[in-house]
Amino acid sequence: MSREVQAGEKMSGIRVISGGMLTTVQDKGRYGYQASGMQVSGVMDAVAAKLANALVGNDELAEDAAVLETTYLGPELEFGQDALAAVAGGMPDVQLDGVAVQPYEAIRVRAGQRLKIAAQKAGLRAYIAVSGGFATVSALGSRSTNLKLGLGGFMGRKLAAGDVLPMGSAGDYAAKALSGRAGLRKVPKDYVENFVNQGFNAADEGRKNRQIRAVLGPQEDYFSQQSIEKFTASVYIVSENSDRMGYRLQGMAVEKAKQQDLITDGIAFGSIQIPPDGQPIIMLADHQTTGGYPKLATVATVDLPLMAQSMPGDSLQFRLISVQEAQRLLRQQHEELASVISRMQQQAAVAESCTGAKQFRLTVNGEIFDVTIKQE
């Protein structure tokens, strides 16, 4: 059960020292209740969350392991027990007991150590995974935090100092990696570089526009061909008025050709709504289930991580693709991700001692040290 820790209480799990700007427990989302008007929530950048989970061996677990989603300034966490941890998403500045450690790599954290996500050097949201996942109470089949309803996650809210997050049972890989019988998984460098920089044009073109692919519809008949062309030719800036529910964009107003009111209908993750002022709103993970503004297009799922990592001031440009193309790109992204995870698994399957490094665990004055000796 999630609860707040009492002073002097012996702790297992993970204690929040500081909550950061907006850190929430999320998994893939709460599906099956949209017909009741309940938002799905869930991680904004599903690819980064999946990488973080795979780094700590949560890909072995039967159920969807929950992660922490940070927003620009992350939390500081004190571990009450040994665990594997990993941070992915954008380019976060990660510290273990004040010493810089690498994102996109598994980290051995010992009981008593503190993991801190200081800031994002690129992107907006980082995902913190721990071996076994964050095991807060599941509400209606999901641990995702629904901030509007105060449901799921840790007491339905963002994390704050003093919260204690329980951890689930870790898989086989995590146990091996913690005792030095398996190496630490790392996301290959080339993949990280592509992943963090994707969607940007070459740097020498001045201001970088993120290229976002989208599928036309469902209400394209509310707009003239000309205003659709203007929409794809324009550059839109992510406004300050952007959150997990949606991003309000600023740029060329999209004019409606049909003035008839739309009868409220369903909204998808990525729906591009056009309100009366013509400034597009991209509906994201916490979007309401239905709405009455016409929706010009929907961001392709393959590019939702790019949307999630965009921050106020970033510029976006939309390109329309067919639904078949969007699905092909998604399958391709999925296959690449599976192959990267499989490479990570193989690379770390054996202990580092077999690959030219030796590992010891020393206990000095009750403190545990992991020592690795590398033979060049």
Next chain:
Amino acid sequence: MTGEEVPAGVRFLLLGDSALSVEFGQEISPAVNRRVTALRRCIDEAVKVGRLTGIVETVPTYCSLMIVYDPLALGYDELREKLAAIIDGMKLADEGKRQVVEIPVVYGGEYGPDLEEVADAHGMTAEEVIRLHSAPEYPVYMLGFVAGFPYLGGMDERLATPRKKSPRLKIAAGSVGIAGGQTGIYSVESPGGWQIIGRTPLKLYDADSENPVLLSAGCYVKFKPVLEAEFKAMMK
């Protein structure tokens, strides 16, 4: 099973690569909405017997059914084909099996601070407003906006009242109100501009329940006036 064949004129609307909407018309009417709930039932059935895989969930609205699916398990072209076959063979349920949910409401006073204002606006007494409001069986066309909030049809036109000029910051869960030609029930506490005429002790949204939401699209709502004492007894 008796029923009528579903006519042509159905539109498939794209909602990106992981959802689509099947639209049965562009008007708010029980006839169009019945097709939406019928398709939802047919899809549920097809999923149950394994004739359709890759469906994540379906979301009924006034005129269309949004279908959320997993494109890694089910491609758009295949889904479209399967849906067309389902719609072709779709039968509408017998109207005899109407599910009516009775909603007890204490009208007026602190629970319905705008009852007198609504009555005055139409030159009626508060009793007449209550009688007109509690007479019909209101169809629940869809849920949306917030968890458990029903979009109801069928309010007596004589009760149509504009929204409040300045919205209230806090309206209690269970509040029953009127906005234009619509009536509704606040399922969770929220700000809003509806004219509040009463309140129900029933929870339309209850996070602690396995079925967190009281109403569902396709059912009907009937308001039953109760006294404050009954309301308080039911709140316990």
